[in-house]
Amino acid sequence: MNTTLKCISPIDGSVYAERTVMGLDAASAAVARARKAQKDWAKRPLEDRIALVRAGVARLNEMKDEVVPELAWMMGRPVRYGGEFGGVNERTNYMAEIAARALSPIEIESSAQFERRIARVPHGVVFVVAPWNYPYMTAINTVAPALIAGNTVVLKHATQTLLVGERMVRAFTEAGVPEDVFINLFLDHQGTEKLISSGSFDFINFTGSVGGGQAIERAAAGTFTGLGLELGGKDPGYVMDDADLDWAVDVLMDGAMYNAGQCCCGIERLYVARPLYDQFVEKATAWVSALKLGNPLDQETTIGPMANVRFANEVRAQTAEALASGARALIDPKLFPTDDGGAYLMPQILVDVTHDMRVMRDESFGPVVGIMPVDSDEEALALMNDCQFGLTASLWTNDVERAARIGAEIDTGTVFMNRADYLDPALCWTGCKATGRGGSLSEIGFHNLTRPKSFHLRKKTA
Template identity: 70%
Template sequence: MKPIQLISPVDGRVYAERMPLSPEAAETVVARAKAAQKPWAARPLEDRIALVKAGVAKLNAMSEVVVEELAWQMGRPTRYGGEFGGVNARTDYMASIAAKTLAPEMVEDSAQFRRFLAREPVGVVFIIAPWNYPYLTTINTLVPALIAGNTVVLKHASQTLLVGERLAEAFHAAGVPEDVFQNVVLDHATTEALIAKRSFGFVNFTGSVAGGAAIERAAAGTFTPLGLELGGKDPGYVREDANLDVAVDVLMDGAMYNAGQCCCGIERIYVHEKLFDSFVEKSVAWVGQLKLGNPFDASTTLGPMAHKRFAQTVRDQTAEAIAKGAKPLLDPKTFADDGGAYLAPQILVNVDHSMRVMREESFGPVVGIMPVKTDEEAIRLMNDSPYGLTASIWTQDYETAERIGAQIETGTVFMNRADYLDPALTWTGVKDTGRGTSLSYLGFHSVTRPKSYHLKKV
């Protein structure tokens, strides 16, 4: 077997290297997780919640090293301080609703019958986590899975190999048994073989459409529940009644933050024709203030993309669009674009949906902006995508946002905000964005199964 290497986007060196587990060692991990699950589930819910929250607290105590490692692994500027705000908020919310969500629902409790619906853990939960928000995306499933009484096996992306190790270190230090939460390094073949053997009660994968399809093929015939979050091409729609300055600020941040490497980042924008010129002018000025550079420099606001091949995908999409008539509004020469992982941001106009940059996921700091005349035209264009994760509508009243949102094929509708997860609202998508749900009370439903009790006295 070949070692899995983590190439740092900061300087191109091998930052970490790990040997993947052999198939036999991987099966041993699963066996240990299965053996540990029932004793873990037998612990009082309050104890499991306390241990999970203690694990997150231990992770917070590692913030300095975690932030530095994130910069080396995937390029996020250290000025942004990691992902602790979201990690803590999601953990606290899921812990706060656990007792109510997991409590049995009594139908009848009489002298003759006791009938109720219960939820029980699925067993072993397998998390296959991505590199772009490596702690947040793991926490989304890890926290409810452990609280609900499951054991967890985590396989992290090769680009963020150290994240799984840090999570395991923190949770074990807090008292979560080592067999209850195991971090593993696996190659694709071993991963798929484990799934095909029905090793898990639930598999959660966040990544590419191709990766999700591979997971589905591996699980075919096993009836293993899957959660698949496979990205997006999220639109923003700026109506004539929008607050222009706020729309520019939020949508440009949504397009450029994390070097555009957000599943729910803004990748295409439709602006009412009366606001179009002003919106574009203000957007160019906003993005022009970004500083592309070394993520350890406190003045850097835009770090490198996680890998030079990801940056090349964005360059190719942009070049193809320009060749078809799109107009770039930013000069890459004014940024520290090195032709590799350090990619200059770009805004494109004169774009249309014949261009890949307006239909395929870019996952980088580029956004196309089109003028529209009506809500109906904007809705048609927003739906003209194989993805459906979030949509951002800019208007002055709830009713308009709800009316438009009801016609958009998406998992989340935002009004006057973008690129945000509310742990009280479920995170889900349609079309090639995948299937399944996380966060909210439904996030507990993903990692538990319903069980009916019909008890009669005779």
């Protein structure tokens, strides 16, 4: 039985951090304390809860000099990008700004005879199981609105980013959030599943793999616990014949390669109108060839190692299978001598690809993208929908009506026009098909973190 969680750094394969797995009794007791603390937390004025959450995020920002290199050591993101503070701040601030409106009751009647309204009340204890690829931003998507809405939060982070939950809780506690309102647990899969199956939580938000989401659903079966699941993705981009070519190349290649391709809504497959195809491929190849693969602690590095050798090997396997089936690789390996066959993986563009290849069908979650020419919107739409996932789709055109028409037919959670790989906190972050269910952020995110409670108050009449 594994009693220690170890973060193996992709930088050099060393053990960067380790923590003891919390026993089930101790974890259950911690959750019980969070449940006890929830009632008093929910009774605080909304303005107080908002102020404390903002203060917690502000305190986290003050830890930037520690957080940024920690992320590099734990999951390989280059320090030149400065961590995830921009997204964390944007999402927290927006959810704080809309909280009063989103959580306000629906007033049906206020008369001499009746008061009728539908209130929104917190679930109770919210369990957040967060991933390693954007460990702060994915966690804050639920942590901030859940706390603002009056829930207490239990956070469990991926072992690859072992220290993130500990640091977040420390920041919020130092900022004045009461102990037991926001807690971090070090759990293995078995302990996590036992807590869930025992009905310890009132709502669970999980971001991770399809297999992980299936395990969460199985564990929660019969408990009637609400679930929000953001799982896999294979997000497409479609460059139409009237697109701004240079703009499309720059944004789509960044969307495919940023964070070593380890983005939930990263671009993994591209369809380009045939008149623009050759130019697009030429420009994209030059863009990717200019990246610098290396140690993420080096300010010159633009693409770091993948978080784990296992993840890099899956990308290598998909690429090798595609090449064996007739695909062509356009990026010269000589430009990336730091590819060590381990976690350091060179970026790659593949052409002559088809949907018979896994690299165009299965989630890659790494710095590889396949590009296909298409001859019509109908062909592009069929290919974009030929996928088990549905998180985002990126459309490139100067015609808003065309984008809206095509976007309405794509099986996806978000449609972008002339943008990619971005999460707008004002819009619901959601997916369909094997990408999961539920939604975070926006007013709908608050609705998912609360439940409706109806009041029908009949007044005494003469």
